[in-house]
Amino acid sequence: MKITDFGYDGEGVGHMDGKVCFVPYTLMGEEVEVDIKKETSTFIKAFPNEVIIPSQKRITPPCPYYTSCGGCDFQHMSYEDEIELKKNILTRQLSKIQFAKDFNIVTSKSNYSYRNKVKFFCGDKGLSLKHAMSDKLVPIDNCLLAKDGINSVIDKINKFILRNKLTKIIDTITVRQVNNIICIKFDFLKEPSVDFTGLSLLLGNKVYLYKSINGKGIARVFGEEIELLENDLKYTFKIDAFRQVNDSVAEKMYQKVCDAVSGGVVLNAYSGAGLLSGLLCQKAIAVYGVELGKEENLSAESLKQKNNLDNLTNINGDCKDAIANLKIDFDFVVLDPPRVGCAREVCESINKVDATVIYISCNPASLVRDLGRLNTFNIESVTLFDMFPRTANFEVLTILKKKQN
Numbered sequence: 001m002k003i004t005d006f007g008y009d010g011e012g013v014g015h016m017d018g019k020v021c022f023v024p025y026t027l028m029g030e031e032v033e034v035d036i037k038k039e040t041s042t043f044i045k046a047f048p049n050e051v052i053i054p055s056q057k058r059i060t061p062p063c064p065y066y067t068s069c070g071g072c073d074f075q076h077m078s079y080e081d082e083i084e085l086k087k088n089i090l091t092r093q094l095s096k097i098q099f100a101k102d103f104n105i106v107t108s109k110s111n112y113s114y115r116n117k118v119k120f121f122c123g124d125k126g127l128s129l130k131h132a133m134s135d136k137l138v139p140i141d142n143c144l145l146a147k148d149g150i151n152s153v154i155d156k157i158n159k160f161i162l163r164n165k166l167t168k169i170i171d172t173i174t175v176r177q178v179n180n181i182i183c184i185k186f187d188f189l190k191e192p193s194v195d196f197t198g199l200s201l202l203l204g205n206k207v208y209l210y211k212s213i214n215g216k217g218i219a220r221v222f223g224e225e226i227e228l229l230e231n232d233l234k235y236t237f238k239i240d241a242f243r244q245v246n247d248s249v250a251e252k253m254y255q256k257v258c259d260a261v262s263g264g265v266v267l268n269a270y271s272g273a274g275l276l277s278g279l280l281c282q283k284a285i286a287v288y289g290v291e292l293g294k295e296e297n298l299s300a301e302s303l304k305q306k307n308n309l310d311n312l313t314n315i316n317g318d319c320k321d322a323i324a325n326l327k328i329d330f331d332f333v334v335l336d337p338p339r340v341g342c343a344r345e346v347c348e349s350i351n352k353v354d355a356t357v358i359y360i361s362c363n364p365a366s367l368v369r370d371l372g373r374l375n376t377f378n379i380e381s382v383t384l385f386d387m388f389p390r391t392a393n394f395e396v397l398t399i400l401k402k403k404q405n
């Protein structure tokens, strides 16, 4: 089958038996032999068994797990070609709402070793990631996307869980790197009868251990509270609170948000652990953060206390209801929702506000839907931030201005 186009996830697209066929890990112009994984009345999803005529742009993926582990999508092309593909994907999405202007692209300084967080599943052989085209687990001893500190603990965690026969009672293991500290959180399905002292001694005092049983609360087993100082803000790191995964791209993205704000009252919707709210407090008269997560909200409250941010109000609630209840004339609205995008009610509330809107999205499909709903605004600018190199994901920051009557 010949690959004649690309799909919204950057996969190759061809045709077979009169149906459109999506084939990941392929490039335009390639001739491939495929294995059908899913077939419906309108489309086929297939795995490329063999690339018969490769594109000149194809490169050898550096990761031995590539195409079995589902973590990466674009290791078979250069980073320059990946950026070009992401640009084309976003252009095509934006054309659905008749946006045809150029946009800026901010690339990542590192296109490997950038992730400060990896959530592993626990399989029979230890730390694993999900297979690309099934729920099968792929045991991993090194992830090229992860920061070195994360990779440095994988082998020791594996020995600990296998020696103590814990694989059946661990659901996931999250490993995060913050500065030079590594945090490991074990999500147990039931209380384990195991002593972590040996593991802690083996890993050293720069590795902190946490556990959670059946998702109920998090206990710190070894290590201290992690106090950070970022952009002049004192901040307590919480193992389960949202944090952008690529530190250097996140910094540039936050800078762009802050550059768009000057004075006034800001609504920071989907505000996470409060770091962006804290930065916005340095530019605005007042900032209202709205966040659903409990852990994130605790973090945002502690950031407020530690930095004496009297102009910050953290609201722990669902944006869907909380924003409609805020009877405030906002000058700026920051929206940074999860992949599903904003609830329809959020767009309806924002349409009534005479403000500049800064919409950060990690999913161009829900972004385009919401931009269509935010119909009292014009798009002023769009910037693609490549937060997730080697994967099909990226962030888009859109600045919207109120339409003049």
Ligand SMILES: C[S@@+](CC[C@H](N)C(=O)[O-])C[C@H]1O[C@@H](n2cnc3c(N)ncnc32)[C@H](O)[C@@H]1O
Residues within 6 Å of the ligand: 242, 243, 244, 269, 270, 271, 272, 273, 274, 275, 276, 290, 291, 292, 293, 296, 317, 318, 319, 320, 336, 337, 338
């Ligand atoms: C993409 S993160 C953005 C976080 C933050 N802006 C940052 O950069 O750290 C999305 C956040 O929205 C929160 N969230 C998800 N659904 C929500 C809802 N319905 N209402 C409020 N917050 C929500 C999540 O807990 C998460 O912290």
